[in-house]
Amino acid sequence: MRKITIDPITRLEGHGKISIFLNDDGSVANVYLQIPELRGFEKFSEGRPIEDMPQITQRICGVCPEAHHMAATKALDDMFHTEPTSTAKKIRELLYSAFYVTDHTTHFYILGGPDFVMGPDAPVAQRNILGVIAKVGMELAGKVLNTRKENHWIIQTVGGRQIHPVFGLPGGVSKRISEEDRNQIEEIAKRNVEFALLSLKVFNDIVLKNKSYVDMITSDAFTHKTYYMGLVDDKNKVNFYDGKVRVVDPDGKEFAKYAPREYLENVAEHVEPWSYTKFPFLKKVGWKGFVDGKDSGVYRATPLSRLNAADGMATPRAQEAYEKMYETLGGKPVHFTLATHWARLVELLYAAERLLELVQDKEITGPNIRNIPANKPDEGVGIVEAPRGTLTHHYVADEMGRIKKCNLIVGTTNNQAALFMSIKKAAQALIQPGKEISESLLNQIEMAWRPYDPCMSCSTHNLPGTMPLEVTIFDAGGKEIKRLVR
Amino acid sequence: MKPRVAFFDFTGCEGCQLEVLNFNLEIVDLIGAVDIVEFREASSDHSEEYDIAFIEGSQTTQKDVERVQKIREKAGILVALGACSCTGGVNALKNRFPMEENLKVVYGDAAKYYTTIPTRPTSAYVKVDVHLHGCPPNRNEVISLVKCLLTGKKFELCHNPVCVECKLAENVCAFERGEFCLGPVTRGGCNAVCVTAGRKCWGCRAPVDEPNINSEKELLAKYGLTVDDVLNQFKLFNGALEVSK
Incomplete structure (x- = not known):
């Protein structure tokens, strides 16, 4: 193959741009995925008061500001060496659970779901929320919108604002939950549980009862054997808000379990000259390139990864759903990337059940919502599970309490290497010598990356529901032979 | 013909667009009254004009500048939506440092391939008819603006602190x-x-x-x-x- 250098400037255009390079015989030589992502938050936070960090960093992403707000607030707890009160922790986790319910709902029904609900061969015009509504019916569609709306209301009520909440303070939160609001949240929480159960049933009826879908889930084109990462509680159950980061190897055996402050001993970031996104990998395994297997430090941090990395779910019905998934797919760990959609629904149920538990907790309306920090801030790390992967915020303060150093490992970034590998593998399986390159290639390539819900795709909460995607295919001489755009 | 409304995103978190979309059921009435012709990127092959163009995000590259100027040519009314478009937003924090330093931190050795310019609000490059401030803007204000534009009423920003x-x-x-x-x-x-x-x-x-x-x-x-x-x-x-x- 002729070596082709890509000018990174061209990679800044558009969202989700994929370039595929072919060998002389027409098979796939290499694939490049280009994501415009970085805006320099680590640099421009420098010199700002540390208390501003929950406000600044959540502007990275309007889709998941709650995750950044929470990781930043936890990093502040750590910087001030101040544990939040028990009520404050519960209020934070309550908001975070509502956030998971709305985020996972959005992904399943509006972003990732259309692939499954409509089927991979359905025309693009139908592979969107409107197509989904037509197929699942207005009643369920109304429930989807209502679930989003009600949980947005919880976020607004508890966090102060719906997009970019403000309630996080070192040592606690800024606002109590009133009894009146608690009652309303409890009603919503009950509806959430019903909705999550219904969503699993929809998945069962539409996807699992259709053999061709199941065959696709378990096909080699969408499989990678990697390490898996996720936060777990002290019983090794999945937790989104707090705990230790656990990593299991491709056989499912615990490889590492670390506290937030130990993240640098466990994760390093690889840089490629052709890409401006970094590729985190497991430091103790090492970077061996874009390959899977036990010898490669590539790991994944997705809903499926969290389930693989844990011993189970902390709530009863989510645990049942968890067991059913592993039973159906042949035990732990599951390496089928497309099963991530299923795992997301198991997590949806867990988030719904956890929200209900928290809102029924006697402490939730308690008055002790903050421990005022008494120490001087120095350095701190905060980790939460963002819906798209383990999110790490690390800050160092100067003498004046301003940011001296800031390091962020953002949800999607964890999965960059695996995402790249998944697209390449799908392209290799789909583009073969002598075979016509069809428009449905676009759909299938999209299916390879949708499970990761990379951040630029989640930003396409647009009404027509189409994702801007461009695939360019070059022959061995570097000549563009096909361009698929939508 | 229904007024054609378009949303364009530049550098930002897209929270403003989400704030609009999260109207959920309320937005359905609005959608009935307008024709949303663009809710993401200005594709090069789109030649239509827009009655109302919402600009989300600030302009941080030369390409952004050219793009926003093109949109201005095609737009009847141009609205700066949110803090990034109105006053630079958090992106403008980078203006406190030399641009080469910002590139170096983000892109490392590959910095030589990139250019970046200081963050600017939309009005630094084109005429802005309405500023909807806030990070994100208040959704009621967005609704009220669209209603005013539809009925020909004058839109007033809040003048109280x-x-x-x-x-x-x-x-x-x-x-x-x-x-x-x-x-x-x-x-x-x-x-x-x-x-x-x-x-x-x-x-x-x-x-x-x-x-x-x-x-x-x-x-x-x-x-x-x-x-x-x-x-x-x-x-x-x-x-x-x-x-x-």
Whole structure:
């Protein structure tokens, strides 16, 4: 193959741009995925008061500001060496659970779901929320919108604002939950549980009862054997808000379990000259390139990864759903990337059940919502599970309490290497010598990356529901032979 | 024919578009009244014109500048949606550092392939008809603007400082709680949600047109703060304020 250098400037255009390079015989030589992502938050936070960090960093992403707000607030707890009160922790986790319910709902029904609900061969015009509504019916569609709306209301009520909440303070939160609001949240929480159960049933009826879908889930084109990462509680159950980061190897055996402050001993970031996104990998395994297997430090941090990395779910019905998934797919760990959609629904149920538990907790309306920090801030790390992967915020303060150093490992970034590998593998399986390159290639390539819900795709909460995607295919001489755009 | 409405995103978090989309059921009525022709990127093959173009995000590359100028040519009314487009937003924090340094931190050795320009609000490059401030803007304000545009009524921004709405919400003054609040000099219209949630105003809606300077001076003196402190606080969301028109 002729070596082709890509000018990174061209990679800044558009969202989700994929370039595929072919060998002389027409098979796939290499694939490049280009994501415009970085805006320099680590640099421009420098010199700002540390208390501003929950406000600044959540502007990275309007889709998941709650995750950044929470990781930043936890990093502040750590910087001030101040544990939040028990009520404050519960209020934070309550908001975070509502956030998971709305985020996972959005992904399943509006972003990732259309692939499954409509089927991979359905025309693009139908592979969107409107197509989904037509197929699942207005009643369920109304429930989807209502679930989003009600949980947005919880976020607004508890966090102060719906997009970019403000309630996080070192040592606690800024606002109590009133009894009146608690009652309303409890009603919503009950509806959430019903909705999550219904969503699993929809998945069962539409996807699992259709053999061709199941065959696709378990096909080699969408499989990678990697390490898996996720936060777990002290019983090794999945937790989104707090705990230790656990990593299991491709056989499912615990490889590492670390506290937030130990993240640098466990994760390093690889840089490629052709890409401006970094590729985190497991430091103790090492970077061996874009390959899977036990010898490669590539790991994944997705809903499926969290389930693989844990011993189970902390709530009863989510645990049942968890067991059913592993039973159906042949035990732990599951390496089928497309099963991530299923795992997301198991997590949806867990988030719904956890929200209900928290809102029924006697402490939730308690008055002790903050421990005022008494120490001087120095350095701190905060980790939460963002819906798209383990999110790490690390800050160092100067003498004046301003940011001296800031390091962020953002949800999607964890999965960059695996995402790249998944697209390449799908392209290799789909583009073969002598075979016509069809428009449905676009759909299938999209299916390879949708499970990761990379951040630029989640930003396409647009009404027509189409994702801007461009695939360019070059022959061995570097000549563009096909361009698929939508 | 229904008015054609388009949304264009530049550098930002897209939270403004989400704020609009999260109207959920309320948006259905609005959608019935307009024709949304673009909700993401200005594709090169789109030649249509827009009656109302919403610009989200700030302009941070030369390409952004050219693109926003093209949109201006095709747009009847151009609305700057949110803090990034109005006053630079948090992106303008990068203007405090040399551009080469920003590139180096983000791209490392590959920095030589990239260029970046200081963050600018939309009005630095094209005429902006309406500024909808806030990070994100208040959804009721967005609805009210669209209604005004549809019915030909004049749209008025809120001219009170956040403080007025905060008093109406019967909040304890954030200064009394020891916070440094920008509510006295920030444009209202947000119902003082942040102070109501037990925090303070960070000034995301930019300074109000005619602040009560005397009362602000008194307040600053009382709490031992200076005008520079206020300006520095405002930088969080309004770092490019001085170049906006």
